[in-house]
Amino acid sequence: MTTNDDAPWVYSAGIDIGAGAVKVVMTKSRAGEHGEIITRVCERIRRRNVYELAQRVFDDACKSAGVKPDQLVYVASTGDGEAAEKFATGHFYSMTTHARGALFLERDARAVLDIGALHARAIKIDDRSKVLNHRMTSQCASGTGQFVENIARYLGVPLEDVGGLSLKATAPEQVSGICAVLAETDVINMVSRGVTTQDILKGIHVSIAGRLAKLLRAIKVEHTVFVSGGMALDEGMLTALREALATDKGTPLKVVAGADSIFAGALGAALLGAYRRAQLDRRGSAAPTVSGGTHERAA
Incomplete structure (x- = not known):
């Protein structure tokens, strides 16, 4: 019997189409295990045609990796899979792909935020x-x-500077943690009162972190938390989350994130696609074709 350690190296791709960006990851792996990322591409949607953007980002990833589409054993979509139906082999649910990608990036992870x-x-x-x-x-x-981005735009702060400014806060003021409209009104009032940009941003991070900490406690997480999504790149957000978890009465939790956190969904899709293809090969089943074939959906 062939084990994953004996399986041949294969190329697969995962495309994660979210509300704000399209992410593509290509991997080289053995049946979805013991793999490595060979390229990753991310582009903001910015009101563009998401179908055309998905195709272009996928094409760019192929060029970056030096891999032709017909060399990929599986192209897996996640998120808004309909935008990738024309070239994807199959679709995996986003919770499943984020879980798989998170564990690949952090072996100790027992929760994904x-x-x-x-x-x-x-x-x-x-x-x-x-x-x-x-x-x-x-x-x-x-x-x-999206809320953080809207506030940054209102304050005239580049999104990439938000985290660093938040870390410089000295007297943060929290905003409404329930309604975005009320929270934005809070920010307008803070600006009129002369509250510094740093303190406003830190207050937003603290408010969000409190809600996220409650989510984690609600599902009784007791071990390492891996943060995925675009906010994982915001060090101010990560710091506020660590502080929120350190000051509540729950089990101490380690919070980790990295440069590839935003690609967790696409990475998980690529690995699950390779694993799915290996299953089909072992059973001697015909794999779905990328174009004109069955578009699978897997949990």
Whole structure:
């Protein structure tokens, strides 16, 4: 019997189409295990045609990796999979892909905190990336990346500078943690009162962190938390989250993130696609074709 250690190296791709960006990761792996990232590409959507953007980002990733589409054993979509239906082999649910990608990037992770443009969710996983429990924020966007981006735009701060400025705060003032509209009104009032940009941004991070900490406690996370999504690149957000978890009465939690955190979903999709293809090969089943074939959906 062939084990994953004996399996040949294969190329696969994952494309994660979120509310704010399209991410593509290409991997070289053995049946979705023992792999490595060979390229990653991310582009903001910015009101562009998401179908055309998905195709272009995928094409750019192929060029960057020096891999032709027909060399990929599986192209897996996640997130808004419909935008990639024309060239994807199959689709995996986003909680599953974020769990798989997080565990690949951080072997000690037993939870994923995915902070996206429109939603945030906490996902409890086991040591094989199986989803055990999850909890998502309400429909209001005050705990998401889009809200932070809107406030940064109002304050005239480049998004990449938000985290650094937040870390310089001396007297942060929290905003409403429930409603984005009320929170934005709070910010306008703070500006009129002369509250510094640093303190406003820190206050926003503290407010969001409090909500995220409650999500993690609600699903009884007890080990390392891996942060995925665009907000994982915001060091001010990560610091506020660590502080929130350190001051509550729950089990101390380690919070980790890295440069590839934003690619966790796409990475997980690529690895799961390679694993799915290996399963089909072992069973002697015909794999779905990238163009004109069955578009699979897997949990």
